[in-house]
Amino acid sequence: MLEMRQQYSFYGVILYVASTIFVLFLTLGDGADSVTWNALFWVTQLFVCINAVAKSFLQESRGRMLYFYSIVNPAEYVTAKLLYNLVLMAIMNLVNLVLFTAFMGNPTSNTWAFIGISFLGGMGLSLIFTMLAAIASKAQQQASLMAILGFPLIIPQLLLLVRLSRYAFAEVFREGVVMQVVLLLLALDLAIVVLSVILFPFLWKD
Amino acid sequence: MRRSWWKIACVVLLVYTIVGGLLLPVPALRQLQETIRNLYFHVCMWMAMMTVFTVSVVNSIKYLRQLDLRRDIQASEYATTGVVLGLLGYATGIIWASYTWADPNNPAYASFGSIVREPKLIGTAMALLIYFAYFVLRSSITDMDKKARVSAVYNIFAYAMLFPSIWIIPRLVPSLHPGQEGNPALNVNDVDARMRLVFYPAIIGWTLLAVWITSLNVRLAFIKEKNWLNAH
Numbered sequence: 437m438l439e440m441r442q443q444y445s446f447y448g449v450i451l452y453v454a455s456t457i458f459v460l461f462l463t464l465g466d467g468a469d470s471v472t473w474n475a476l477f478w479v480t481q482l483f484v485c486i487n488a489v490a491k492s493f494l495q496e497s498r499g500r501m502l503y504f505y506s507i508v509n510p511a512e513y514v515t516a517k518l519l520y521n522l523v524l525m526a527i528m529n530l531v532n533l534v535l536f537t538a539f540m541g542n543p544t545s546n547t548w549a550f551i552g553i554s555f556l557g558g559m560g561l562s563l564i565f566t567m568l569a570a571i572a573s574k575a576q577q578q579a580s581l582m583a584i585l586g587f588p589l590i591i592p593q594l595l596l597l598v599r600l601s602r603y604a605f606a607e608v609f610r611e612g613v614v615m616q617v618v619l620l621l622l623a624l625d626l627a628i629v630v631l632s633v634i635l636f637p638f639l640w641k642d
Numbered sequence: 643m644r645r646s647w648w649k650i651a652c653v654v655l656l657v658y659t660i661v662g663g664l665l666l667p668v669p670a671l672r673q674l675q676e677t678i679r680n681l682y683f684h685v686c687m688w689m690a691m692m693t694v695f696t697v698s699v700v701n702s703i704k705y706l707r708q709l710d711l712r713r714d715i716q717a718s719e720y721a722t723t724g725v726v727l728g729l730l731g732y733a734t735g736i737i738w739a740s741y742t743w744a745d746p747n748n749p750a751y752a753s754f755g756s757i758v759r760e761p762k763l764i765g766t767a768m769a770l771l772i773y774f775a776y777f778v779l780r781s782s783i784t785d786m787d788k789k790a791r792v793s794a795v796y797n798i799f800a801y802a803m804l805f806p807s808i809w810i811i812p813r814l815v816p817s818l819h820p821g822q823e824g825n826p827a828l829n830v831n832d833v834d835a836r837m838r839l840v841f842y843p844a845i846i847g848w849t850l851l852a853v854w855i856t857s858l859n860v861r862l863a864f865i866k867e868k869n870w871l872n873a874h
Contacts, residue, residue, distance in 0.1 A: 567799060574792045575782040584778055585796065588771035589803045591764070624803075631802055635795045638706050 446524075449488045453531050456480055461539040470543040470605045477536055478598055481558060482590065484528050489521050489565040490582050493573040505640065514636040518566050518629060525562035529554055543605065550604035556621055557597040563628040564589060570632075570639055596621060648850055655847030659686075662840045680738045682840055686848040687731035688766075694724040694852050695769070699801040702794035714790035715863045716856075717797060718780060721773050723856045728770050735763075772800045 460476055504513055533554060544550040565586060572582040600617050659682055698720035705713035779796055783789040 564803070571779070571792055571796050571799070574788060575779060581779065581782060584775045585800075588768045588775060589800060591768055592803075595764075627802060631799055635706075635799060638791055638795055 445491050449484065449491075449528060450531055452487055453480070453484050453528060454535060456483065457532070457535045457539055464540070473536075473540060473543050474598060474601055474605065476540075477532070477554070478557070478594060478601075480536075481529070481532060481554070482561065482594065484532060485525055485558070485561040485565055486582065486586065488524055488528050489562050490569050490572075490579065493517075493566075493569040510637040510640040511633050513640070514566075514570070514632050517570075518563060518632060521562045521566045522559060525558045526555060529558040546604045550601055553597065553601045553604060556618065557593075557601075560593050560597075560621055560625050560628070561590065563625055563632070564593070567628065567632045567635075570636060574639060593621070593624065649854055652847055652850035652854055655843045656851060659840060659844040659847050680734060682844040683848075684731060684734035684738055685841075686844050687727050687734060689845045690849045690852040691724050691727040691731060691769075693849050694720050694727060694856065695773075695801065697853075698724060699797055702797040705790060705794045706798075709787075711786065711790060711867070712864065714794065715867065716860050717794065718777075719856050719859045719863060721776060721797070722859065723852050725770060725773050727852060728766060728773075732766065769804055772804055776800065 457480065460480070464472075464476075508516075533551060565582075568582060568586045568589070572579075572585060575581050596617060600614065600621075603614050664679065698717045701713050701717035701720060704710075705717060776793060776797060780789055780793045783792060
């Protein structure tokens with residue numbers, strides 16, 4: 437995709453992650469307890485996602501959209517966007533995890549579970565915000581609109597994820613609940629993809 | 643006259659709800675006592691809100707299929723009514739909670755923190771935020787057709803994201819609110835037989851009232867946008 441040509445924005449987002457975590461590290465002083473760590477991790481994840489994914493539609497110029505319009509059909513286009521943002525968010529997720537562990541320590545007792553959960557969460561976040569960026573790009577004041585549209589939609593998922601990641605902090609759940617929530621999140625992601633593919637063609641024609 | 647039977651039904655049902663709801667006997671539970679009568683008002687607001695939001699989404703889907711601006715006006719007017727009902731539901735809920743949940747020995751702000759964490763309140767807050775965002779989105783696009791299309795897409799997307807979470811999250815998070823395992827008060831065993839006599843008519847009555855209010859607003863909007871609509 438064309439995003440490869442805009443590498444400055446990619447490095448910009450990485451720098452954004454690094455400086456956010458550095459600020460957290462400085463302001464928190466000597467480490468946070470696991471609940472705070474968890475909350476901060478997900479908030480960082482959310483803002484990184486908004487910054488990384490929002491760019492995908494908002495930066496496109498009119499002319500380029502017209503060019504895409506003439507060469508691909510909307511379903512393919514939005515699938516490509518979703519996939520690209522998935523990969524992008526997975527990379528950001530990794531950076532976020534590494535930096536968090538480096539600066540703020542690693543309070544998780546089940547690290548692999550937490551890594552898995554964070555990738556699951558990053559996936560959901562990037563899918564939702566891709567679709568919202570597509571919607572917001574049609575209106576004025578796109579960047580602020582993105583936050584207004586996105587936050588109420590993302591709260592339930594974020595609540596589920598924060599709850600789920602306590603599993604990695606050795607909180608005991610009832611049998612089967614963890615699997616249930618994971619399946620639920622996957623189903624939600626699938627629903628987002630299906631909805632995006634169905635609804636995007638309506639946004640597309642201008 | 644023949645077409646207005648449901649309006650008459652609405653008035654009759656609501657008069658019955660208010661008179662019957664305030665006078666008919668209710669079981670006296672230790673915590674609730676007479677406040678249980680709020681069931682006829684508070685729960686019905688939520689029912690009507692859900693119904694109206696659903697109608698709004700159906701209209702959005704129809705708009706995308708037919709590209710008829712009337713559908714878009716209907717979708718937004720139903721959403722407006724839904725927001726009003728949501729706020730009324732909050733208001734009745736606050737009154738109810740202040741008599742049952744709030745600890746009279748604490749100042750009001752001390753109970754506030756714990757009440758705000760209620761998953762049902764969070765769910766409704768999200769629903770209202772989503773529809774406020776919907777109105778912001780509408781007002782930020784000037785072109786009529788584009789506004790209708792983009793906001794219809796957002797309406798459908800938001801609805802599909804919101805409602806699963808409203809059904810799921812309350813079951814995962816502890817809550818004071820009744821109805822942990824399902825829809826509060828809809829379960830036949832939850833509600834005393836004497837109360838069901840008022841409760842079910844009340845749901846229908848309030849929902850009809852919501853539809854009536856909206857249909858007036860829709861007609862008003864049609865008249866205002868007459869020039870636009872006839873051009874199509």
